[in-house]
Amino acid sequence: MGIGALLEDGIGDTIRVSLTEDAVAEVPVAFKLVEKYNRLCRTPGQDRGLPPSVTSRSEVRLPDPFAYRRRETLACDLVYHRLGNGHLPRVELSLRSRLAALDEAVSEVARLLGQNGDSALRVAGGSNGRPAFTCETVHVRVESDADVHAFVGLKRRLQARGLHVPLAVEVSRTGLASEAIWRAADRVVYPCSASVQAAELSQIAGSAKRFGKPVEWKLVLPESAAGDPFERVERDLQKILAACTTHDWWQTLFSIESAPAALVRPYRYLAGRLDALAANLPVLLRYRGGEQEFEAFLLDASAQLGALLCDGIGDALYLAGPYPAEDLLRLAYNLLQATRTRISKTDYISCPSCGRTLFDLKSTTERIKSKTAHLKGVKIAIMGCIVNGPGEMADADFGYVGAGPGKVNLFVGKECVERNIPEDQADQKLIELIKKHGMWVEPS
Ligand code: SF4
Structure with a gap:
């Protein structure tokens, strides 16, 4: 994630990837990681900076590149949790089942919440029988009148089964004519295309206030080189903020849907403009994979979303693509962990590892992980x-x-507290040390 985020900013001429794997296993990953940036080098100008027309009229408040500070935002209420205002970044996935297949849709939501008895989500880090990684908002696309009725039915069925998760409903303006959608949705996702009109946005903001529902304004940017993404963000932003001001409705957040290869700069621009305009609203980071293999998706999503999270931008993550939900959830939580958000x-x-390494780093790391992977936050x-x-x-809290040869020193913070312990006793000593400092819990 860190190397990818730097490459996104054009920094780095050679990379040294360390995965605690055999070096030979690192090489293909390193090649995949640099592939996109080498392509950009060969075709300069593909990913342009701010055009003069935008730069001259717009102040953009950018994050400090030398210090981490999370963007300060208003909170957005999502029934079971809040977004922004210092709350933990949340994880969101899409419902894949057709709404017409209600039983299937209910089972899928249960699975995303780790509540269907399936063990797939009970990966390392879960405790007390709870899965470590669960989907915290389910995105549902409503495309027809029949879908509207099915969605209301889905909401009822989920409540009856005690499956409590916010449902974010993406729906067209026509679909939003239905009061039932507004009543059943926990958040309305409104896609803003190039032709979106101010009157339309005002109508949505007015309805959102009337029904007391948060709105996500999803700015849909052109996938092709045609059209300038910054101009589009600027234009939509002005219209949306005017609509929110008219109705004084600020339970709202922003997101961008764009070509997956070029997300960082439009998102930075969006966040920078919101801050400059004192419209401190949360931002949801969307990354939708296409045809690529999961490993390529993982690397690019990590580089781009990681760069934004390190900038302090991002109050929720939405990942989508033709991959198992478990892989998407694991990636989202790993990204949040890697960025320490x-x-x-x-x-x-x-x-x-290098010529000085005194034990087999890979097997030692795996062994220690197998004994300590349930210690959240250590x-x-x-x-x-x-x-x-x-x-x-x-x-680090503890060091091994x-x-x-065959000897280990143990550290608490930077202080060496145990010296020259025989390697076969070091794991147990490490566990005792963690217990002594009150950071141990028994695995469930
Ligand atoms: S010098 Fe020591 S700490 Fe650094 S890579 Fe080599 S073995 Fe690891």
Whole structure:
């Protein structure tokens, strides 16, 4: 994620990827990671900066590139949780079942919430029988009158089964003529195309206020090089903010749907303009995969969404693509963990290994993970030697550091508290140390 985020900003001429894997397994990943940026190098000008017409008239408040600060926003209420205003970034996926197939749709939601007895979501990090990664908002597309009725039925069925999750309904203006949709939706997602009119936006904002429902304004940007994304964001933003002001309705958030390869700059522009206009509204980061294999999707989503999250932009993540829901959820939570915006499992820091490494880094890391992966929020560093290891442990709570052949030193923070422990006793000593510092819980 970190390397990809830097490459997104044009920084980096050579990369050294460290995955705690055999070096030979790292090479294909490294090639896949640089592929997009090498392509951009060969065809300069594809991803343009702000056009002069926008730069000259618009102030954009950009994040400090040298310090992390989450964007400050108003909160948006979503029945079971809130977005923005310092709340944890939330994770959202789409319902894939047809609304007409109601039983199937209910089962799918149960599965996304980890409440159908399926063990697929009970991955490392879950505790007390609860899955670690669950979908926190389900995005539903309503495309016809029949869908409107089916959606209302779905909402009732979910409530009857105790499946409590906000439903974000993407619906056209025609669909929003139905009061039933407004009553049943927890959030309305309104796609703003190039032809969106001010009167239409005002009508949506007015209805949202009347029914007390949050609106997500989804700016749909052109996929092709035709049309300038910044001009479009600017134009839509002005019209939407005018509609919200007219109706004094600020339970609202923004998102962008764009070609997946070019999300970072439009999102930065959107957030920078919202802040400059003192319209501190939450932003949902959308990434929709296309035809690519999951690994390519994972790398590009990590680079782009990671860059934005490191900028402090993003109050929720929406991932979509033709991949298993479990993979999308795992990726979303891993991204939030890697950017430290939401900690949901143990954090491991390990060195890339080199000629000084005093134990097998891969198998040692796997062994320690198998014993500690349920310790949500605990940071453990596994470093190959004492020469550079302690200096590279960052802000780890505990350190497991090679001290000599078959010998390990253990650290609490930067302080070495146990020296030259035989390697076969070091795991148990590490666990005792975690217990002593009150950070241990028994695995469920
Ligand atoms: S911590 Fe030690 S073993 Fe690990 S990469 Fe650095 S020098 Fe090599």
